[in-house]
Amino acid sequence: MRTIGNKIKNLRLQKGLTQEELGERTDLSKGYISQIEREISSPSIETLFSLLEVLGISAKDFFDEDTLNQKVVYSQKDVTRYEDPEQGYHVTWLIPESNEKEMEPVLLRLAPGGHFKAYEPSGSETFVYVLEGAVTLKLGRESFVATQGETLYYKASEIHQLRNDSKAETKVLVTATDSYL
Structure with a gap:
């Protein structure tokens, strides 16, 4: 199971954003983004939703661990x-x-x-x-x-x-x- 910080880091990288860029878009410091990604700090619900909005993912999709409908072929x-x-x-x-x-x-x-x-x-x-x-x-x-x-x-x-x-x-x-x- 992936951690919240690891999921945020991977989404940020997938979007091609630096920690600084993500911080600027969410009014958070680069250092705080780094702490979240390394699981040193946990974001508040409000901060998490702000991060998810910038990263373009819903809370449901972010937390969904469902593998029953696994996709196998990608185009x-x-x-x-x-x-x-x-x-x-x-x-x-x-x-x-x-x-x-x-x-x-x-x-x-x-x-x-x-x-x-x-x-x-x-x-x-x-x-x-x-x-x-x-x-x-x-x-x-x-x-x-x-x-x-x-x-x-x-x-x-x-x-x-x-x-x-x-x-x-x-x-x-x-x-x-x-x-x-």
Whole structure:
């Protein structure tokens, strides 16, 4: 069962918001958002409803743990997309409620010189399969490069980031456990 803080964090990330942006939209501080996500603080009902409104989800859907009507097949109309042209990436969440699951599969396209967000250390395990091009994983102080047909698999125990240091677009399938994206 997912915690309230973990659900909020995953919804925020799925919407492509930083803690600061979510805080600005809800009149909460970045630090307080961080405390909620890490389960250090619990939001009041009013604060929770404010967060859910900004995150675009009803309280019923947020708390619904019903797996009896499990969806198995997903189509293009189910995906959620976010693009950041400044950072040079386009992310597609392949399963809409993956933020509620134990793993979160996404399709990530990186423009030449593009990079995805840098993430803090976590307990997540991450699988990256390179569909096209080449991707560089910065994991702590080390860098690892994988090319088309190769796979990266790592524990996210250090600051980590996916980058495209090549001159061609890169496309990767990323699946992370728990709360990577």
